[in-house]
Amino acid sequence: MKSNEALFQRAQKVIPGGVNSPVRAFRAVGGTPRFIARAEGAYMYDAEGQRYIDYIGSWGPMILGHGHPAVLEAVQKAALDGFSFGAPTEREVELAEEILKLVPSMEQVRMVSSGTEAAMSALRLARGATGRNKFIKFEGCYHGHADALLVKAGSGLATFGNPTSAGVPDEVVKHTVVLEYNNLAQLEEAFSLHGREMACVMVEPICGNMNFVRASVPFMTRLRELCTQHGSLLVFDEVMTGFRVALGGAQSLFAQQIPGFAPDVSVFGKVIGGGMPLAAFGGKRAVMEQLAPLGGVYQAGTLSGNPVATACGLATLREIQKPDYFDALSVRTQSLVSGLVGAAQDAGVPLVGDSEGGMFGFFFADKLPQNQAAVMATDKERFNRFFHGMLDHGVYLAPALYEAGFVSSAHSAADIAATVNASKKSFAALS
Numbered sequence: 001m002k003s004n005e006a007l008f009q010r011a012q013k014v015i016p017g018g019v020n021s022p023v024r025a026f027r028a029v030g031g032t033p034r035f036i037a038r039a040e041g042a043y044m045y046d047a048e049g050q051r052y053i054d055y056i057g058s059w060g061p062m063i064l065g066h067g068h069p070a071v072l073e074a075v076q077k078a079a080l081d082g083f084s085f086g087a088p089t090e091r092e093v094e095l096a097e098e099i100l101k102l103v104p105s106m107e108q109v110r111m112v113s114s115g116t117e118a119a120m121s122a123l124r125l126a127r128g129a130t131g132r133n134k135f136i137k138f139e140g141c142y143h144g145h146a147d148a149l150l151v152k153a154g155s156g157l158a159t160f161g162n163p164t165s166a167g168v169p170d171e172v173v174k175h176t177v178v179l180e181y182n183n184l185a186q187l188e189e190a191f192s193l194h195g196r197e198m199a200c201v202m203v204e205p206i207c208g209n210m211n212f213v214r215a216s217v218p219f220m221t222r223l224r225e226l227c228t229q230h231g232s233l234l235v236f237d238e239v240m241t242g243f244r245v246a247l248g249g250a251q252s253l254f255a256q257q258i259p260g261f262a263p264d265v266s267v268f269g270k271v272i273g274g275g276m277p278l279a280a281f282g283g284k285r286a287v288m289e290q291l292a293p294l295g296g297v298y299q300a301g302t303l304s305g306n307p308v309a310t311a312c313g314l315a316t317l318r319e320i321q322k323p324d325y326f327d328a329l330s331v332r333t334q335s336l337v338s339g340l341v342g343a344a345q346d347a348g349v350p351l352v353g354d355s356e357g358g359m360f361g362f363f364f365a366d367k368l369p370q371n372q373a374a375v376m377a378t379d380k381e382r383f384n385r386f387f388h389g390m391l392d393h394g395v396y397l398a399p400a401l402y403e404a405g406f407v408s409s410a411h412s413a414a415d416i417a418a419t420v421n422a423s424k425k426s427f428a429a430l431s
């Protein structure tokens with residue numbers, strides 16, 4: 001049998017850092033990443049045959065758990081008909097119809113292969129449609145790794161940001177305004193300074209890239225008003241929250257609390273492909289028709305709307321529409337979070353948690369953080385020790401404190417109970 005350590009050594013010779021996406025390398029928590037051999041339902045098995053209850057779910061897509069029979073069947077059938085044609089298919093139309101039915105703020109949708117591509121294209125579309133260059137993003141929100149979106153906050157209030165990555169010229173991010181999440185004063189100031197030049201505001205409505213932080217209702221209400229007032233598009237990056245926190249995404253939750261609420265453009269990924277490379281962005285017809293071949297905003301992809309990926313996404317979206325699906329998933333996720341918080345309390349360890357649908361977060365802190373600075377001020381050393389404690393007990397949590405967790409419908413009440421039990425031992429080791 002191959003060991004994780006031996007595979008990691010071998011991987012590091014031929015792949016930078018041994019991984020094809022940085023967080024997989026366990027750099028934040030230390031130790032050796034697990035090399036996964038296979039997965040089934042709520043479980044992943046590593047190269048050493050060790051079983052883990054999986055709370056990453058490929059960082060969100062696996063909402064049905066791994067290898068759901070209906071999805072497997074759809075994918076196998078689609079693969080027999082051909083992998084890729086570079087020509088339109090009926091299935092893309094079916095998937096588009098399905099998505100639009102679930103997300104009423106959109107009248108048209110364009111499919112791509114990754115969340116990065118979808119967010120990047122949505123930004124280009126917003127700029128093309130408004131004829132403006134500047135846009136706002138929030139510190140701690142991740143919108144994929146397109147150059148203009150890889151920006152951290154500048155030093156002053158409502159100033160332009162600095163690149164977070166080498167290889168991104170200052171010129172490329174000079175139109176990116178980075179503000180603190182949930183900070184109304186900064187939002188007001190940015191719009192009063194630059195409102196007329198602002199193409200869009202891109203936001204994770206529940207931010208899963210700083211663990212789990214909700215945009216407050218007053219913040220979202222004002223954000224919508226300011227965008228409308230200044231002719232800027234409100235772009236919801238629902239790559240993580242879409243079809244995950246609720247069937248209609250986070251926008252459906254804000255629409256319940258803010259009368260008439262809807263974003264102008266929405267970006268999807270992760271669950272939409274059910275584990276295959278598929279993502280999408282969409283909005284009102286007038287905006288979407290700015291895209292090539294109808295309009296002047298260019299956007300394309302060799303594998304876009306891939307027939308096997310669309311089959312996987314379609315089968316996934318059909319499963320999550322079954323009666324009571326989200327209610328049951330929410331209850332299960334809530335039981336995990338309350339179990340963890342209770343176990344921590346019993347061990348005298350300060351812990352807070354939150355969840356929506358099948359997405360959750362927890363923090364070693366006294367209260368839920370509202371922005372990235374507060375997330376980063378939570379107890380990292382405790383998180384890292386807890387992470388390894390849980391891993392040793394066969395529970396696979398996200399290997400960094402600024403990542404969200406995911407529960408699938410394959411997680412049973414017994415899986416949650418086993419996880420909470422493991423947490424009791426891990427919390428005890430912390431206090």
Ligand SMILES: *Cc1c(COP(=O)(O)O)cnc(C)c1O
Nearest residue numbers: 114115116142143144237239240
């Ligand atoms: C994962 C994620 C992305 C990027 O998607 P990829 O498929 O990894 O390129 C963009 N936005 C959000 C909110 C995400 O969570």
